Amino acid sequence: MGLAAEREPKRSPHRCDCGQAFDVCYLDDRRDPSRDGDPVTVDVSCPGCGRSRTFTVPIGAERTVTVEASESEHEDLVDEGGGG
Numbered sequence: 001m002g003l004a005a006e007r008e009p010k011r012s013p014h015r016c017d018c019g020q021a022f023d024v025c026y027l028d029d030r031r032d033p034s035r036d037g038d039p040v041t042v043d044v045s046c047p048g049c050g051r052s053r054t055f056t057v058p059i060g061a062e063r064t065v066t067v068e069a070s071e072s073e074h075e076d077l078v079d080e081g082g083g084g
């Protein structure tokens with residue numbers, strides 16, 4: 001791991017029709033943003049209802065897209081995943 005600078009993923013906040021707020025995160029892999037190509041569309045699934053939504057990201061970033069549910073005002077955290 002010789003990368004000097006950590007790249008911080010870009011986050012785009014969205015809200016689904018179901019009310020679930022989530023962030024679409026992606027890494028902008030473009031070396032020369034000024035020479036970038038056309039944006040591409042990706043399909044992301046709402047973490048709340050699973051509905052597929054179309055999102056536009058810079059070309060090359062579509063491979064790094066992740067969806068993170070925005071932290072809601074729930075007080076009790078739900079532990080997800082992990083061993084059973």
Ligand SMILES: [Zn+2]
Nearest residue numbers: 016018046049
């Ligand atoms: Zn939804």
